[in-house]
Amino acid sequence: MTTTDQTAFYVSTQGKDSWSGRLAAPNADGTDGPFASLEKARDAMRSSDTDTTYIRGGTYRLDETLTLDSRDDGHGFLAYKGETPVLSGGQRVTGFASEGGGLYSAKLSIANGLDVSIGGVRQQAAQTGDVDPTAPATSGWHMLKAGTDGASKTSFNFSAGDIPSTLKPHAGLVVQTFDTERLKDDISSVKTIDQYHHTLTLDDAASYALRSGGTYRVMNDASLIRDAGEFGWRASDGKLVVKPEHPASFEADGVVVARLGSLIKTAGTSNLSIEGLTFADARHDGAALSMQGGQGNSVGGNHFVNVGTAVSLDGTDGSRIAGNHMEHLGANGVSMFHAADGNSIYANTIEHIGLIAKGGAAIGGTGSSETLVRNNDITDAPRYGVSFKEWDDGQVNRNNTVEFNRIHHVGQETADGGGIEMLGRSGTAMGSIIRGNELIDTGGLATDGQGNWLTDHKGWGISLDDLTSGVIVRDNFVKGFAWAGIYVHGGDGNLLENNFGVSSRAEDPFIRVEWVPKAGADARPHDTTIIRNLAAGDLPIDQYWKLLSPGSLTMDGNLAANGRAFGPNDAVFNPGFTDSARGDYSLKENADALSHGIHDLSWSSMGVDGYHADSSMPLFWDHAA
Template identity: 25%
Template sequence: MIRLYVSVNGRDEWSGRLASPNSDESDGPFASFERARDELRRLKDEGKFRDGAVIYVREGIYVRSSPFVLSFEDSGFDDVPIIYRAYPGESVRVIGGVFVTGWEPVSDPDVLKVLDERTRGNVLQADLSVLGVKDYGDPDSGVQLFYKDKRMVLARYPNEGYMEISDVVVYDRDVRGIKGSTVGRFYYSDDRVSRWLNEKDPWAHGFWFWDWDDQRQKIKSIDPGNRLISMSEPYHRYGYRKGQWFYGYNLLSELDSPGEWYLDREKGILYFWPPEPFREEYPIITVAKNLVVMDDVSNIVFDGFIFEVVREDLFLIKGGRNNRITNCVLRNTGEWAVKIQGGSGHVVSGCHIYNIGNGGIQLNGGDRKTLTPAGHKVENCHIHDYGQWRLTHSPALLLDGVGMVVRHNYIHDAPNQAIIFRGNDHLIEYNEIHDVCRASNDVGVIYSGRDWTWRGNVIRYNFIHHVTGYQDNKAMGVYLDDMLCGTIIYGNVFYKVTRAVFIGGGRDNIVENNIFVECDPAIHVDARALGWASYHVDTTMKERLLAMPYKDRAWRDRYPKLLNILDDEPAAPKGNVIRRNICWKSRCFEIYDLAKPYVKPGENLVDVDPLFFDSEKMNFSLRPESPAFKIGFKPIPFDKIGLVKD
């Protein structure tokens, strides 16, 4: 096996065959990832690559302004991959940003005039142009600041929570009686907004119409006399509504708390109130969009690194086969930790993922028309504190395509969903999820919806607990939205989850052998396609059905109930099976009147003590004498749920 070495003390003109510089410094490790990659290319061209290769990267901080790029020619082989590995026992940080130095007190009288009097002595400034940072982007998707492994706050008001829209100027939108405006002009009640009149580039971040959709928008003007804010176009896609919430940000005048910052993008001057005096490390400003880009490359492993601080995504994997990211720390991003776009057999395992601006890992792959699986997997990862910048539509895991597996992950503390799945034949199992969906409502911990053809998905042996939504206004555990069909929900445990399983008018779903404790309700079924959502049947639903070859042999064999759906009351919630579930201290069923002719729950254990081993300590394993076994309930392998220790 070929062994090469990279070190912060290395030189690219050396051989790369030594782990450390030799005594006379005539040879030693390489200095860069690129030099090691190019050496492997040379060895492969010379036919010397037979038994695989390991590139050991020695301890240190590797600062990058552009991604490390691997392409087809850098591939390993199925039986002998190329492994990039942090040297055993050493900490290797790969950073896509610049440490900000050269801090000094604010002296510009115009800036001091804008800052609060109590703030002035605490705020420091640094010139980013001196550090070579000149591309700042905008306050929506531009630079971000991290300090001591935490995302700092772009100066905002209020510092926590939100203000409310007191009214809109024009009422021209009505969604099932919910009235609002398509025009981005609305009234506010907090006089503090008048402080923003002279701001160079004020923005606002809000849940403008629905509780489940946020957006950042530029403020066009403020009229303090009428307490009126006008937003820049394009306006929010759903409009604006009285009572919805927002806050202002990118406001120098609101830099009034430790950890807040503001960037004058015209002058390149960064203002920052450090939460503590600088000692061991300076703040880092994001520069690189990505850290690793893998384009049509296969059989590559990254193992044991810390990858952090990018404007967009740490890893971007396009095509290829059998690439693996293992035992890494992935943190401090503007967007995603990992994006996998196509290819097959890619795996992320054993990683700790946190402080993520958007979602955690995005998986795309497989061929829906042939039902060919992608085989991507996410296993044994600890994912938390994601969705820090994009609060909605930013799950820990997004599955899109065919045949992906997510298992034994621990997901918690986030504003929105844990898992969104789209497509077919995904397996979601043995995950523990709690305290998500904290900033929005009408969302699900595990979510999918609005497609008859997204079938064959299995959600089993997951433990979902302590999920109630924003201001305890209800979120769902497993949310099968808008007529989603053919999903199996088996052997899961739901504890203190509002609307634990939600079937929104779909059909052919199976809810079996689950445990519901303190859920209200445990299982919801409605018939929305027979009522308010009927317009979707002949539009979105039918269009998506006809876009798939659902009458072809592969589809007929896999999903026989889909074949004649258009001739079998397609709007009706037929074929749902609810049986052998345990409902304890819960309102078990919420079945709407239009759905009742089609939904008849089977035998379930309702309001009978199931005899858990220790529910106070969240051990919901059943005692041998549990009455649940008399209805055919099968034991749930509760001790196997969550992370697996090595």
């Protein structure tokens, strides 16, 4: 006789939903064992006093999103100890036939989108422009032209030959567009292609009017495939066509087309725990874990790969997103909006995001307050590392803290982005803090009206944009920025203190303070305090500041390794870095900078490695099962 476990339910790829779900594995005579589906475990927890489900290793292909609500308060979906359960929102495609030239095709009932993987590696949708692997940000794009009636959000003109005459709109064909400022991209189905007038129209309006010099690429047609690792849809016979890098094994490795946008979606669920799971194969236009409302949820130790946005918090409060690994994302890492307040996002590794949609952030919030963003490692993002936006539409950001994060190689495909941004259109004091972060290589890319690429264009290290006020920026290290390491664009009462900046180009000042003329006289910054900052350069710099109608400010006690001083107590001398030639910008014990009132940064506290768990912010989970 088998004794069942009344303290938890189990789910296994070897299970059956007709069983009790109380056993971690099938019993010897095959009459009882774990459940087969998360839906069955959810329903079982709702109808019992059991609040925990352990999920065994293996891949669970979801045909529909797992939905949770207030009936699931306090429940947990946890990985079985030592095992890796994978939730996949993708369709496994088989039955490929060779077409020669390295191409293989298989029939699909519904057109694929832009999210296709082989062997767990995201593939590239074939496109009109040829991609150069050595210049992925600028290659593969065509320059567009405004129509005869001027810039439009719904159409643009293209040059003869850029779009093949044989290319016709179909269910899978999309176009991705950027205006010249490259602030945000849009992806729309192609409505019409007029080869006579060289005009393309979009099904959905772009965010910005498309001016001459903007960029576009038409994607996802099989006739556009050039290189291994690309795919496209062929509407004439309803087939997915791929050109795999490893033809002999690609079908066995697994060809997966993402179908679901969200794998788990909550509505008003509180005190929910989701730990140790892998979320995979979800569309770029969805959030793998989508939470709406509720509070006190825990999302920890999960792996998000080949999904769109990893986690979205829509009005979800007081929750923890910690210790997760998010990689190869079509869009964003963690997104917060609609007064998602009091959340803690810490000790996550977020890398290679925005592989399809370019305008987002590794961690972003709109109208989110009391947020802690701490000790995250962020690398390879096309626009922002961390961004908090307030558009003066009632969604305000207050009292957010961004500290001890390590943010590298961001802002590489867009302009006016970079490491950490706060945007405060209301001009009201935010009371937020940016401290102890390391920001290196913050990019900046745009185009001009003549179709030229503008590199190192508005790639800020830290940006207090459009009237952002009342923010403390202290003890940060910024290097490899474009236009400025720390940017104050309007706004009042901001404090910049004891930050270290290393400029790679003589024309890029460490600190830039600027008026926002389009917002009127009130947008002239006031009461900016810039004290005890340390500026250096890979080359001698002309000045470590740029002041453009800066309004009232206090700027004093700063140190420049070379260049010129500004305030009466500013100085110019060697600060005493430990070994700047090898990238060590810590201060020696007897560094002259220390006698100037500057203190060293807390280097060992930065990033995931700098995180030290405590009782109030647990990070590692020890599953009992």
